[in-house]
Amino acid sequence: MGIIMIIAVDGMGGDNSPKAVVEGCVLAVKEYDVDIIITGPEDTLQQELNKYDYKKEKIRILDAKEVISPNEHPVMAIRKKKESSLAKALALVKNKEADAVLSAGSTGAFMAGSLFIVGRIKGIDRPALAPIMPGKNGPFMVIDCGANAECKPENLVQFGLMGKIYFENILKVNNPTIGLVNIGAEEEKGNELTKAAHKLLKEADFNFVGNIEPREIPSGDVNVVVCDGFTGNTVLKMYEGVAANIFDVLKEEIMSSFTTKIGGALLKPAFKNIKKKFDYKEYGGAAFIGVKGICIKAHGSSDAKAFKNAIRQAINFYDNQIISKIQQVLEKNEQTSIAEFEEV
């Protein structure tokens, strides 16, 4: 690795790939001080790149003949398609030829590949998908959002720890609050997992504020909410689904008469602000945290700007040395455990 950060990009992942991905990369090298390696069929990528004006040496192509589609079985696909744009991008990080990897393709294949090719941080049992969501009063992180449909209580403590480091360093919130997603405010509420996790979280070395009911999540008042991946994915997708439905109905109502159309026109700037406020693309992609490399999953429907934001997020991750900070905390915890053990 040189002095300039190098980012590996899966050129063939996402609904709008390679077009939006390539354009996002071009925007990024113009705005940030990074070099990019895009993986995918050389001819196709070169043709896309030729459309833009930029410093040619900033973006290289690494030829990859195969593509993993979102419909393929994630684990099978990543195991079989060694020549896929995704596998080759991940290998660049594994071999330390790149400092981070991004893809807007299959979430499952990206997570499986990050786990198998890049590998876990020692001490983290389950890496987790952790998007930043726009809340009413500020952004919040949901961790895990789908990597682990089943979790053990201790996994949720590790999620809290990683979330804290991310939030503190990238979102610059001092001593961020960590909440446990649960269906009641009281400690004894919930299922077996949340009851056991609550006990462990109370003892953890971060600002645990107790259970948070899903109704309170969208306010963003709690910075990091921890849960198993099934619950987190439900939270994330309900967020998207409810918001989309309300805006659809609002639009229908505005279009229903002349008066409401005028009203809608006058509220255009307001709607624009709201759209911006609730636009999760502003925060980049979802970090897959707990692996030994910077792995960012950009949203499948990313346009060029969203993809550029995901690249910015990878740069933040790198500049703030998130991974080595997680490693340091884990080492410290381990030493404390040994010390406590020796004291007995």
Add this chain to the structure above:
Amino acid sequence: MGIIMIIAVDGMGGDNSPKAVVEGCVLAVKEYDVDIIITGPEDTLQQELNKYDYKKEKIRILDAKEVISPNEHPVMAIRKKKESSLAKALALVKNKEADAVLSAGSTGAFMAGSLFIVGRIKGIDRPALAPIMPGKNGPFMVIDCGANAECKPENLVQFGLMGKIYFENILKVNNPTIGLVNIGAEEEKGNELTKAAHKLLKEADFNFVGNIEPREIPSGDVNVVVCDGFTGNTVLKMYEGVAANIFDVLKEEIMSSFTTKIGGALLKPAFKNIKKKFDYKEYGGAAFIGVKGICIKAHGSSDAKAFKNAIRQAINFYDNQIISKIQQVLEKNEQTSIAEFEEV
């Protein structure tokens, strides 16, 4: 029980009790052909009732000295407070002195009391809380919404069966669709529960349409969505939380300038329509289905109109003989199983 339906009402449950509850009862006896027995401190209730003009013989008071608060441990409270307004209302159904029971108080105590005092329908292992929610394209049911934080796969099949009968008879949808809440459309996605439940649901005697991702739930395109109570409660509370946040932000934006205020004024009828469309109070309360009596949990913040709607829901439940229809299907299923067993 006479020819006229008799409804037992917990007079002391809910944020606005006894005022809104009593007023809701008065509205109901004026509009529907029912008699009501309200439980609670006689003096307090009589004082409230004296405010209204109605046929005095339609509403009776059953004196109950104790009140269960939402902060009490549900199971403990229902066991200890035999003289509570809730326990006495439930006992009226158990003793067949009333045909249905409603409360806007503690959900936990209501469910525990319905289970202990009224009792399960034979063949239903886990009664479930099943509210009707307003979707973009129509109402939908989420079952279970919090009665059972842990579920077995076969519980979800019973939820589907009960949901189908409710939806068919009360919402008059022919052959309603049943979906399994899951974090992926494919059969093999999800956690252990959803994977096992999917297999059973495919074999069930109703219109199972496969997995439904939480993003799709708010459209209302699938009539009945089944899940464990932890997931259902998360779906319900995210729905409420996201909607409330969006409307809050919209309000703030409208109040931010003169132009947007005018725009907001012109859109008033549109907002009213939207509010009505997404008002879950329109559909009454949440039925606690699977017990041997009609048990309706009205929303804690019910006003008089919402409480009246919950009473209408109990009447629908009664008129359509939901409980005996559930019993009939269970008997039929049992006979089929015996026949299949004998064939072997």
